[in-house]
Amino acid sequence: MAVYLLCLVLFSLGLYCILRKRNIIKIIVGVIIAEYAVNLFFILVAYRMKGRSPILSPDAEILNMVDPLPHALVLTAIVIGLATTALLVAIAMRIYEKYGTFDITKIRELRG
Amino acid sequence: MSKEHEKGMSLIVKTITRLTVGLILLYGIYIVLHGHVSPGGGFAGGVIIALSFIHLMLAYGKETALRKLSKAAASFFESMGAILFLGIALLGFTGGYFFLNFISKGEPFKLFSAGIIPLCNIAICLKVGAGLFAIFVALVLLKFDSEKR
């Protein structure tokens, strides 16, 4: 249970960074940290005590494997996370080019 | 020093890159082709293949890398991967339903086994690798007015 709590603490750090920071790059950092925490939570749920990785071996039969389904979900989610991070970075660079700053409060003042 | 040496990084970096970039590409292809027998698969292998081209671009400058794999070729490969994946899925209708594993399973623990899974791995590898390379090229080619000065 303590492992889940540490994972939630990591997610809360990402949430704090998203809500509190003013710099766009810091907000992207917060999004990345929250995404890591979610991926970690899925893999933690899938773990089985003294389990083996879900890959069959030719000689021995393996009985207690970990759950392969969350692994498959997380595998796609990681690549999607990279693509969305790249999209966020592209939008942030466009904002820097237009306004000359990464500070969101100054962008709000400079609108129009 | 000729003019070609001035672009990109120093001579040491270029020499090491020339020696290692082929190995990285081969490792990516190995991971893709053995995705159904060992850890790995289309996603990881595709990103490794994209990283080998990005490695070339970081060391030699964008002209050399774009000569190996141009932006049009990257977008062609990405669309090709998507169409290949969808085509494999649609070919399943020959036996009954979408995503049917219509090729014979073969013998387990061999390279040529598991029906459509290696083909799907190759399609996803093309899609992911070309897509991420296109994203990186787009971000590198974006030049700001402030950086030009």
Added chain:
Amino acid sequence: MVELYILLIFMILGAIVAIEVKDLLSSVVAVGAVGLGLSIVFLVLKAPDVAITQLVVEILCLIILIRATLKRDLPFSTSGRWVFNTFVTVGFIALFLFAAMKCLKDLPEFGYPAMRVASTYLKEGLSKTGATNLVSSVILDYRAYDTLGEATILFTAVIGVLAVVRRIGRKRVEEKIKEEDE
């Protein structure tokens, strides 16, 4: 399981450094450290596929973020209004943690998952798909619709990046606006 706790605490410390440090490049590098720690955690939790993918994706993510932070100046100033913002944020996070604690009681105990669907995959995976890597058989055979949707999202993200970055279309629109103004 001691190494799991050590790695998680290392990741939390890395996240705190990444959030609180002033220099943006240091922040991005600290995020890279968190991601590499996450890769080792996946390896400890017996998920080698996810560990390989996380490792390579982390490197590419780091390259893209460093590209965004080079040659940028970033001032960090806090005015009075942001104290109120901090209180709201901390309250929101406390509410979230409270709700999450309630939900955690319904989860199965760590190390003993409820494998209703996955036990079928583990039993019949080899005979039905022929792949010995069961994660691969789940991705590309049992749940291939997920992968198709992932490919769509990746395609959309690439189109989005190219549309945001390109410069020709924007200039034409600006010229049109200028002509309309005249």
